Amino acid sequence: MALNYDQAIAAYDPTLGLEVHVELNTNSKMFCGCATEFGAEPNTQTCPVCLGLPGSLPAVNGKAIESSILIGLALNCSIAPFSRFARKNYFYPDMPKNFQTSQFDEPICVNGYLDVEIETDEGTKVFRIDIERVHMEEDTGKSLHVGGSTGRIHGAEYSLLDYNRAGIPLVEIVTKIIPNTGKYAPLVARAYVTELRDILRSLGVSDVKMEQGSLRCDANVSLAPAGSGQLGTRSETKNVNSLRSVERAVSGEIERQANRLQNGERIVQETRHFLEESGQTRPGRSKEQAEDYRYFPEPDLVPVAPDAAWIEELRATLPEKPSIRRKRLKIEWAVPDKEMASMVNAELLDTVEETVLLGSDPTKARSWWLGEISRLANEKEVAPTSLITPIQVAEVIALIASGELTDKLARQVVEGVINGEGTPQQVIDARGLKVVSDDSALMVAIEAAIASQPETAERIRGGNIPAAGALIGAVMKATGGQADAAKVRELLLKHLGQG
């Protein structure tokens, strides 16, 4: 009988370790001036330095150092007064130099922490994740394995290398082991990567696009018999590329390892690859033999020794922590937990805030972005923010508030803007979507409605106010929905002696 997740967790305690690689969004690479644009034609962003040609010399990108220090500070780390780059030697064609310039025993930031919150049946729980180190390195090139059926290495006849990505600044953030998360391990892993992503985004140091690989997570998982306090053999699941996958990879590994242990098999220390479709992992390289990368200090680069003044200068620029900002906005906007979560999950918090700062009511701004605009964006399979700007949305909301647009007309205006018909005002003019507020024009329609339903009008005159609905409906229909219903009601009741 295979153990399910709940049974696995009842029998074993999981321990996590998370390594996150983040590509910095500098204009140029870590050690050369090549551009870092995503999606460029293969090998058009390469030079003698990032191709490792003989005689070329690296030069450190100062902005990358600054970003790395900012990341360390945001994660409550100590910034090392002295750190060095090292060569990590290995044979694999994704680095044409045959080594990766990295940091080994002297990382730039050490000993930090990040508190993450998860919502559970037992209420909100906070877990402190200790950060072991933040170090700088460079990204590798992209390989394409040709031949064989799966696009994987095994069975491939040859491989093709694009070195555009080789040398893009990469920062690796490594946690200490994360014990005592119990059944919440998958949620804690996801919450950590989410919070980290939000922090990196707020710092403006990376695009943090998991789907494009600018943020990647390796998840270490091990199990020990429940209550034993031991540490089991771990597996490392590489390059998990979405928040949901982080959660699935961890829960999948817990189940897989528990079932092996239950059957008396041992856990092999190895890297595993996450399979997006099935949520399973498949085995990769065994790590039974300790790696020997023959690290040694990079002789072509001088040490990095940030002085205290520089560090304090950077510390002063740290933005508000995303978790604190969320709490603040939740109170300021009076948003229920669930709504707040959907705004964060839809990555619309910044956009809604921008709209509110342009004068819109927070509830209205939220409902437009999460409602109509998100719906249209889903249909087109694009991001809501690519369809319409906060300025345009704020303009539409202001026109509703002033009575110039009804909700219904506003939806047509938004649709027009999204279809590329221009600004809200241009759409209103071109489509003739103004609310009919001219009293005399409305009165013509009201009188016509009364003439067509004289008995209803009589009942209203007799004091049956709810009956007015039928006549208001007729007027709205006659004006093509462009009248303000409240205004129609007011004029109608007044006309029939009930105002």
Add this chain to the structure above:
Amino acid sequence: MSAISRDEVAHLSRLARIEMTDSELDHLASELDLILGAVARVQEVAGADVPPTSHPLPLQNVFRPDVVTPSLTAAESLSGAPASAEQRFKVPQILGDAE
């Protein structure tokens, strides 16, 4: 007491992906031992007050501004490659996984 054993040389040759015969290993172990012995003598001279150095120049914090400079064209980049295809470097079948 030798500074490097024959086993260590064999390990190094494996890491460096350089195939060596038994006689080459014997030969190199004794030769490397001599070189390491010479380096060890330099180490004896350095007192506790001399910090280990990785760079001959007393410099630190040498940074370049984050400015894009022209790259090579793809054709230039690939011009030194033994083989290429689809504007990419073509390499023989890779054994084993990525690092």
